[in-house]
Amino acid sequence: MKVSEWIAANPGAAPTVASDASLVATIEELLRRPGARDVYVVSDEGRVIGHLSYKGLIRTVLAEHHPWPTRRQLMEKVAGGPAREMMNSHFPTASPDEKLDNVLHRQLEHDIEDMVVVDSDGVLLGAVSMTAVLKALRDANRHTRG
Amino acid sequence: MLDIAATHLMIGLLLSAGLMLGLIATRLGIPRVTAYVFAGVIFSPKLLGGPLGFEAGSATGALTSTALGMIAYLIGGSITTGQLRRTGRVILLALVGETLGAGVAVWLAVRAVVPAEINGVSADSLALILAAAAATTAPAATLAVLHQYRARGPLSEALLGVVALDDATGIILFALAVVVTTGATILTGLALAGFEIIGSIGLGIAASYLLSRLSRHLHDGSLWLPAIIAALLVTIGIAGLTGLSPLLAAIVFGFSARFIQAGAGDRLFAPIEQLEEFVFLTFFTVAGAHFDFELLSRNVALVGAYFFARVVGKLIGATVGARVAGAPPQVSRWLGLALMPQAGVAVGLALTVAHYPVLAPIGPVVVNVILGTTMLYEMVGPFAVHFAMDRAGELGERRERARA
Numbered sequence: 001m002k003v004s005e006w007i008a009a010n011p012g013a014a015p016t017v018a019s020d021a022s023l024v025a026t027i028e029e030l031l032r033r034p035g036a037r038d039v040y041v042v043s044d045e046g047r048v049i050g051h052l053s054y055k056g057l058i059r060t061v062l063a064e065h066h067p068w069p070t071r072r073q074l075m076e077k078v079a080g081g082p083a084r085e086m087m088n089s090h091f092p093t094a095s096p097d098e099k100l101d102n103v104l105h106r107q108l109e110h111d112i113e114d115m116v117v118v119d120s121d122g123v124l125l126g127a128v129s130m131t132a133v134l135k136a137l138r139d140a141n142r143h144t145r146g
Numbered sequence: 147m148l149d150i151a152a153t154h155l156m157i158g159l160l161l162s163a164g165l166m167l168g169l170i171a172t173r174l175g176i177p178r179v180t181a182y183v184f185a186g187v188i189f190s191p192k193l194l195g196g197p198l199g200f201e202a203g204s205a206t207g208a209l210t211s212t213a214l215g216m217i218a219y220l221i222g223g224s225i226t227t228g229q230l231r232r233t234g235r236v237i238l239l240a241l242v243g244e245t246l247g248a249g250v251a252v253w254l255a256v257r258a259v260v261p262a263e264i265n266g267v268s269a270d271s272l273a274l275i276l277a278a279a280a281a282t283t284a285p286a287a288t289l290a291v292l293h294q295y296r297a298r299g300p301l302s303e304a305l306l307g308v309v310a311l312d313d314a315t316g317i318i319l320f321a322l323a324v325v326v327t328t329g330a331t332i333l334t335g336l337a338l339a340g341f342e343i344i345g346s347i348g349l350g351i352a353a354s355y356l357l358s359r360l361s362r363h364l365h366d367g368s369l370w371l372p373a374i375i376a377a378l379l380v381t382i383g384i385a386g387l388t389g390l391s392p393l394l395a396a397i398v399f400g401f402s403a404r405f406i407q408a409g410a411g412d413r414l415f416a417p418i419e420q421l422e423e424f425v426f427l428t429f430f431t432v433a434g435a436h437f438d439f440e441l442l443s444r445n446v447a448l449v450g451a452y453f454f455a456r457v458v459g460k461l462i463g464a465t466v467g468a469r470v471a472g473a474p475p476q477v478s479r480w481l482g483l484a485l486m487p488q489a490g491v492a493v494g495l496a497l498t499v500a501h502y503p504v505l506a507p508i509g510p511v512v513v514n515v516i517l518g519t520t521m522l523y524e525m526v527g528p529f530a531v532h533f534a535m536d537r538a539g540e541l542g543e544r545r546e547r548a549r550a
């Protein structure tokens with residue numbers, strides 16, 4: 001199956017925030033979508049420019065509760081900053097023309113729950129959710145057994 | 147070949163002993179650091195080290211300087227220019243105050259108790275090295291107390307900011323102190339200092355630029371750790387061979403790598419952050435193996451002078467800095483006391499003193515003074531943090547009582 005077919009059948013998208021969003025606003029966006037584990041930072045032109053993981057955000061917000069916080073987490077906690085300073089700008093994306101199997105392989109490799117699908121300009125088209133894929137597999141198995 | 151194998155075996159046994167005693171200490175509620183040092187002491191020359199022919203200094207020199215280079219790289223990369231701009235006046239001025247306060251107080255105290263020279267090295271040099279190391283604190287020990295007692299408030303926030311930054315100022319001051327003390331005269335010292343500082347900064351920037359060029363070809367995430375370690379070793383190696391400061395070059399390398407590759411913080415630093423506990427295990431066990439009770443007992447006055455002067459300096463310096471910045475009274479009054487803990491970075495800095503030929507004769511004195519005082523701070527420090535938080539009314543139970 002192609003990614004474009006998958007996102008047409010499963011139109012949900014990953015949480016996104018503007019590049020100047022604060023840490024609190026980013027967390028709020030994540031909490032608005034139960035089960036979401038990845039937040040993407042989008043530029044004013046609508047291009048996806050960065051990725052923030054649930055675990056990374058939690059480690060920053062709760063840095064003082066971490067038994068061995070890193071100095072980076074401490075400074076991010078103390079000095080705060082917009083999403084563009086906290087984000088990881090090197091992150092895997094999916095293209096609409098590739099096979100879904102390839103995308104799942106990259107999701108597992110990089111531990112990404114919701115992988116964004118972008119066009120050649122980096123504009124957000126949708127997302128491949130690992131949970132949605134699992135549900136689809138379960139439904140397909142039930143159908144086969146039934 | 148046999149020598150190399152024996153060295154590997156001894157270092158392996160040293161680290162294994164530290165790890166095992168650390169695990170036991172954790173179960174007993176004793177700080178792991180104390181167990182690491184104790185394991186090291188077992189391998190000191192007067193105990194197992196002598197009969198086994200284990201010379202901690204010569205066997206672990208490359209290991210400790212690499213480990214300290216890693217810590218300097220991580221500390222440089224933990225700070226961005228944007229964060230420095232956003233960090234409040236209270237944190238920055240308190241940081242300057244406590245760093246200078248501890249440095250000046252330790253320098254004066256060491257000069258007061260040490261004669262004109264010690265082991266052929268001037269007392270000024272020893273005082274300067276110890277004064278620079280006094281700037282560092284112990285983020286992990288401080289945070290453990292804040293977490294345990296659910297401390298919240300302006301003092302806790304200021305404390306978090308200062309402990310996140312003062313190891314950086316300590317490493318920079320230490321690198322500058324080494325640069326100045328290794329000059330033959332004050333004039334040549336200052337001239338050399340200018341060359342070494344500018345050269346080290348240039349080397350760090352060049353290394354980060356080359357790493358950013360290389361990183362474009364690193365599509366496989368598993369290649370980042372070897373690439374960073376290779377770049378770091380090349381950087382500190384070139385610095386050492388050309389008479390520059392490996393520490394300054396490494397800290398600038400980390401800082402400029404994060405600046406050049408904005409948004410690559412996780413890739414640049416997370417692999418090395420995973421090694422941080424190994425680095426501190428190395429520092430404390432190796433420092434423990436340098437333990438010399440006779441030397442320590444001959445220098446009790448020096449240990450006492452360093453211990454009290456650092457506390458007094460941090461108290462006065464942080465108070466002045468915080469007051470100038472307009473901090474609330476509970477911050478200016480108690481911040482200095484909460485900065486008492488001292489740990490791994492100070493020990494790591496002390497271990498590298500012996501690597502500089504001019505300073506090598508005072509290496510054992512510096513290691514034993516820092517190790518001895520770190521143990522004392524390890525015992526007293528958490529109580530000082532707790533006391534400061536309690537007096538500032540920021541402990542969880544106190545806040546709840548006040549609300550009730």
